[in-house]
Amino acid sequence: MNITLPKWPGMIVEGDPVTPDLAAEIIIRTDAQLPDFNYAGNDLELCHQLNDIFSVPYVAVDTDKLWKLRDKLHIVPVGYLCNNRIVSSWIGGPHGWIDWNGFVGSRNYNIGKWPNVDSVLKEWQDIAAAFPSLKLTCWLYSKETYVPDNTAIVQFDIASGTATAHLPDREPKDSGFTEPDYDSCLVLGRESGIDVDDLKTHLKRIYGRIPKYSTRKTKKQ
DSSP states (O other), X not given: OOOOOOSSOEEEEEEOOOOHHHHHHHHHHTBSSXXXXXXXXXXXXXXHHHHHHHTOOSSSOOHHHHXXXXXXXXXXXXXXXXXXXXXXXXXXXXXXXXXXXXXXXXXXXXXXXXXXXXXXXXXXXXXXXXXXXXXXXXXXXXXXXXXXXXXXXXXXXXXXXXXXXXXOOSOOSSOSOOOOOGGGGGSTTTTBSSOHHHHHHHHHHHHSSOOOOOOXXXXXX
């Protein structure tokens, strides 16, 4: 816990694959923006379409109502370990440590800024508790991705609903980082990671009826 992490530590994740249905639930419940996509990307039309799914307004969003909706969606409270597979303005496009097909792994982006071991462990513990069948290992590095002389300085093991942190005791099976697909930034619609109708299908399967933002006026005290 006394290890000092850099401002933007590179991260590598390797894990056992999961079913596409479970992957969709993990992505949705660990998304950085859901259900308010107002600032999720530069494609405003897409962001508005995503907000419409949950009846979230484009302006003047009531924070209390938004948190109540997040509770109904059972969002896991993560900041460093969120997945951005629905929409992302990052130069590499939608990304995360799990994809829609159920592949668990990542090696092309940093987390931050200024994380500490205790906070990252707490997030992995929350994720492990929410999805006890997950089995993966996460390494955080001494520098950002692609920086020379980069070494793993802390390892997290997630299995059977628990997460632990310790000094690295093994290397990733596939060592080294990979570059994001920078060419994707030139592709129209590259911020979108899933078709809006497909996202609705996943939401209906997970929740039955998609939880909505309350349109009722808050009573004044």
